Amino acid sequence: MSLARAHREAFLAAQSETAVAPVETGGQPEQAPIEGGRASLARDHIARTLAAAVAISAAATPALSPEAIPGTPEERGAAQINLRLQTDLRRLRDIASIERKIDAKREMLPEYAAWVEGLLAAGVGVEEDVLPTIMIWRIDTGDFAAAMPLVEHMLAHKLSLPARYDRSAPALIVEEIAEAALKLQQAGAAFDLPTLNRIDELTATADMHDQIRAKLKKAIGVEQMRPVDNEELEPLPRAAAAALALETLRRAVALNPRVGAKDRITRLEKLLAPPKKQPARTGA
Structure with a gap:
């Protein structure tokens, strides 16, 4: 435009603000206000x-x-x-x-x-x-x-x-959305992962405190973990989800060791660890 x-x-829009519609009264047209809708x-x-x-x-x-x-x-x-x-x-x-x-x-x-x-x-x-x-x-x-x-x-x-x-706009946006996501996750609900990923992408080069970025990475990692607990999925996609979530949560901890993701990291590491070899049995 x-x-x-x-x-x-x-x-023209401002002129139309006072527009009225004609009505008939006693054979003479008068003006009535436009109705509500x-x-x-x-x-x-x-x-x-x-x-x-x-x-x-x-x-x-x-x-x-x-x-x-x-x-x-x-x-x-x-x-x-x-x-x-x-x-x-x-x-x-x-x-x-x-x-x-x-x-x-x-x-x-x-x-x-x-x-x-x-x-x-x-x-x-x-x-x-x-x-x-x-x-x-x-x-x-x-x-x-x-x-x-x-x-x-x-x-x-x-x-x-x-x-x-x-705060700067990127810092406020990241922190407010990350905290909203973490609050829902703590209550057992899910947050829209594409929204979190888009916020991360849009603010990737923005300068902000590491603690703020860590909250967003944690929220993303928690959502990335959800397929891990879906027993209807095949082992391979569950393992892929676990690996992706592990990488994201490790990044969150690197940014802020107190972000509260270490327990999840330990769990994912155990899930992804290769099975231990059983000692060979020897005959009596």
Whole structure:
């Protein structure tokens, strides 16, 4: 989408925000608001269009923040979504319970969906607070499938987190997803292995504390171990899975000896060890 087209569509979308539908009253046409479902779709379209225009405009003028594009519908759209975010962040700060914070984030997320879709659709990287915040909320609420497009966007464009976070984006992404996976695994549940592998791949060259990377390697190794306990599999694929998991868990321990993987490593080493030769029997 070109810059000129983005501005044109943003203007037309903003104009349509107040669109009304004609109704007949006493032979004279009057105007009535668009009904709920159509109005909701229209608002989402407006949000997506304005967000894309904001991203493209800000990318074309790097010195200009997305919240300060003068004299355009994007300015109002960006101001409104950022005001909503600040209001929601204040609401979250007033909640003490982690569980209730997560519930509140789950309720808030739909209000940002269309705007974030517009930012992603623009295909450019812009330093702003909404998309990274929503990415983190998606992770916090366990919606990892919805978080991954945002993760990919953040890492592809090397975007920063809002100032309130004291970590780099790769470090936060790795640690938050690894800890979520380890928590599920500790409860006996599985975590999506392709997601873990993709996070490892996307952040392979990123600098972060070894302890953070070790958590991710441990979570991957635990998932790689699952075929080992599947007695329906043939011995060869089970052994291959054990070897792969052993390599990953050894890497986790190399990064952080206290990561908590040594028992699993010992078990895998025993499974992969060649059988001991039985001493030959001699006749009496």
